[in-house]
Amino acid sequence: MPSLPWDVCVLGVPASLQGSPNRRRRWKSDVNAAARALWPTSDPPRTSPVMVKITFFHNEAPLDVDNMIKPIQDALIGIVYDDDKRVHDVTSSVRDLAGAFRLSGLTAALAEGFLSQGPFVHIRVEEPPNTEVLP
Secondary structure, three states, X not given: OOOOOEEEEEEOOOOOOOOOHHHHHHHHHHHXXXXXXXXXXXXXXXXXXXXXXXXXXXXXXXXXXXXXXXHHHHHOEOOOXXXXXXXXXXXXXXXXXXXXXXXXXXXXXXXXXXXXXXXXEEEEEEOOOOOOOOO
């Protein structure tokens, strides 16, 4: 089973669940291609629970934070996990690219996004938190 955490950057503005079917299809294809390029080819999709963290870095008006989740989760099926029912936890955030950021543990994927100087989505997949410990 592949080691986590794992992350990928997808350049551009994410499609909203409320957007047109063509736009969602193109976005899912972009996410799928980016994930395929970075997921180790020798590693099968995960069959155990995962947590997905999605952050949209924008330079204009952000999307509704909840409407970008489903197209991204669906695009990772068959690559990162075998079924989106493996996603036991998800967080979704938007951040203005004009903001000031303190970067700790900058990954190659996140660096790619910032170097693009345009909008991008950072997707991080990691082990889910211990569900026996409540917040």
